[in-house]
Amino acid sequence: MTITITTLSFSLGFLISSTLTLIRFFGGGIVSIPIKIYIDVFRGTPLLVQLLLIYFGFPSIEINLDAFTASVIAIGLNSGAYQAEIMRTAIKGIPEDQVMVAKALGLKDRHIYLHIVMPQALRNAVPGLVNEFVMLLKESSLASVIGLAELTRIGEYMMSATFRALEAFTIVALIYLLLSYTFYFTSRRVEKRFAIPGFERWVR
């Protein structure tokens, strides 16, 4: 369940951030204002509060979500804001010359975005996105608060069944650690696999 929530909300966040990045690139200054507000609101308030608001608050405006959907949406929206910031920094890292030269060679804006900006930005963003994924893995534990049977909640069940809190949560912590470590390890290998000269700075 923890992995499902993490993967789904990360994907939702990625979808949101990609869309926002696209809008920011092609839109002017005006469209970036609501985007900035979205990012600031979701980064400036606790994820737990966002989760509680969506799960307990939304029913009063006739939006009833089950614990699973509410968790994915809350964590996904939150992650979308963080991922959009990661993408923004990644794009900022591309020298302006690149875009200028691409233009000078007769490339259209959409070509520049697809072939020059994105391939470089995504490579710049990989370390940030990997971090974000692991953060979500851990933050998904908040879903236990609204009763979702994910890893932390299972720890609580174990505790109440055995009255052994130390053992129960040590096991839970170890599983989180194992998951994070596995993910870090795999992503490092993937990075190495796709590394190209000049972009290897984050591959250790």
Next chain:
Amino acid sequence: MRSRLLRLADVTSGYSGKPVIMDVSFTVFEGEKVVVIGPNGSGKSTLLKTILMLIEPIKGSIIFRDVDIVKLPKSELPRIRVRMGYVPQEGVLFPHMKVVDNVALPLRLALKMSKAEARKKALEYLKLFDIHDLAYRYPAQLSGGQRQKVAIIRALALEPELLLLDEPTLNLDPSSRRDVLEVLYNVAKLGKSMIVVTHEMDVVNKISDKVIAMKSGRVVYEGSFNESIVKEIYET
């Protein structure tokens, strides 16, 4: 009389309303090689970027063939730019692409060639300048001079009507500099119209049909090369 390829009339241009070049007027004829000289900060690079409409002029007109490109809608500009090959300062290759793809990408996207066609043509051009052994390397694996050569080939492969080069030998070691100059002279022999921004008097001597000297954003001399002009603009 040779036909007119490019004509600038009273062009003033710069960044966020602040002019960097002022009232620049000159003409480039078909096949003519124009060398632009002048101290750093005199507006030479801005001039090239303005010709490419990368910087929108504040006033004046830029007539390419018979079209005033200043008046064109933005969506038409890519089609004009591709007809002017641009070699920026220090080459500026796309670091995430191999050399051959750096050359092939604009062929594919701006000239609508198929992937295979573009690659084939890119390799032909790399071969023509004897650097096809670098085709499958990434820019980070090249020397400054090699990058510069690739940038020249990338522009040339588009078979532009006019070639714009911005200080092609900037920051190169002596041997790379000689290499790049050799390429430049070979390109000049092709009979292409060129505007070359440089401090290299050797370039001015060897290829210039016309010299344009700039100082503080204005054209202070236009004509054939003579030593006294060089002295005057660089030393006073």
